[in-house]
Amino acid sequence: MATIELQQVEKKFGEVYAVKPMDLTIRDGEFLVLLGPSGCGKTTTLRMISGLEAVTAGRILLNGRDVTWAHPSDRDIAFVFQFFALYPHLSARQNIAFPLQAQGESRQTIDRRIKEVSQLLRIEHLLHLRPGALSGGDQQRVALARALVRRPAAFLMDEPLGALDAEFRESMRAEIKRLHLDQHATSVYVTHDQIEAMAMGDRIVVMSSAVVQQVGTPAEVYHNPRSLFVARFIGSPGMNLIPGDYADGMVNLPGGNCYPVPPIWQRSLHNQMARAGRIILGFRPEAAQISSDGPLHAEVYAADLHGSYNMLHLSLDGKDILHARASRQEHFPIGTKLRFDLHPEWVRFFNADTELAYDCEVAS
Template structure:
């Protein structure tokens, strides 16, 4: 299994960047998800790692060996495409055998290995079918089998579940995760679905506008977003972000609300924006709890029942609506007042000028 290093790798189409110079190390056996909205450069990054796309500058190393200008076939990788890219004129078995046949392996060992992989993915019964006759999920299983069959040093997956129905997506997610654990293969996985990214990745690399926004564990990008983009993009709904003005340990919020900043934040904030300045208060919906004595007064705007919990949309003033998670037991009629308080360990602050998070101990 390979360690993949990207050193100042960039991709330009004409004058515009598809990927601005980026550095990243993917450790051996790690499952790294490249996450971002469409057009953010995540697929281009993956294709550069695979060699299907040439870099315009920078270096790509596999296990310390420079592969920047190697042909995809010389990189010992497997690629799983969003639309499967199965050979439509071949049966599932022929598709899976293709990489081994291309290397001229003996017939017997090919047959054995193909059966082994088919068993692993539970597609033995589909082996004589052609891709056109298979469901999306089964086609992707065949594509995964084709990727697995050669025991490559790394798996690159480009939205492999993007073309599947919702029901397949959930089960395939688990299958891919399980495969990764069994194979312990270095995997780079591209998706625009943040739930998928959080569920599958050992590490999530959030990209936007050709730039890496944050590179961290799922917990880090969720709880400690590096900037406003990540805060909004991760989570559904994203983090609540309220414009306010900080002065002397207090944040003045819309609707004449005041929030006393936990004392352990004071120094950090003073260092970042001074004793008096604009600030953005951020918190996840589950960081807030409805409480009659809470410091922030709101009116119930609307509520959604989510089965195990209720999501309250609370209006602080005309322009500011926050999402707050509440138990499903209580009824919150629209238009009634509600106050909430925040878990002091779960509040975050952002500098509106730089859009970066204000972090205790500075930004890493």
């Protein structure tokens, strides 16, 4: 239905950057998630796309049309607010009809569209109620219905699940995802919850401190984080990041550990590291493989059973804690000394100064 293009879009509040100049193309029918901690500029970006916030500089194109300075009502974009923003003095039906009335639709069309959309969202029995009488989830359904009913070019959603109870969030998440698959409408979704982002996004834009850190599919940002920030922010727990020293194909780690750089990494690290020096080794908890002849040794600090697996908290030198996944059957009492290896394709290396990831020609 629509592509959205951001060209060098930036937003300043006074002298402070809310969003530093960013380029982004949102493809037709894509579900794009803007992810980042609060205050990173993700909501501001969304509001600039909607036109509720004016850009400081840059251009926004909607289907190739420059809408940078177009009024929100001229953009044909629907916005779902975190706190739903249902008009409290109107019934659910009137709320849903509201955008259609703006377009001057006939009464029959409005009735038909409300019927369709309320069937889709299973809110037919609630249409006569005012928002105050609805539960959080139903309010969100009505808000979604109000967005869907006018068949906009794109949907913008600002943490639409943030105000819901935890148990409810998951089912609404699936519901929104299903809606997207049915409607196949271009959607931009803002969240600070990385699990939500991973579950819903076709692509994720990770932002922090007004800067886009990485744009990629959930698998890309999970497996190949471009920076330490992304590595830490994505995944729960985040990627293990251990500072070490690189020299001659070996990384010296705390606690007298010495990790030989896997063969696939050797040439690229050699090329990118000017000389021996500081480096940060990163790996996901599931990349650790416990084996008696592994090159790394550590002490078990704690172990939690996560149902299907054990999450081990390991300590290399008594200070920093690493997370490693172990199977449910294996049992490691606290204080156990163990050895482990890292899956060579899942190891990542980061520049300790720039905090950016080193490329691996083979792995990436």
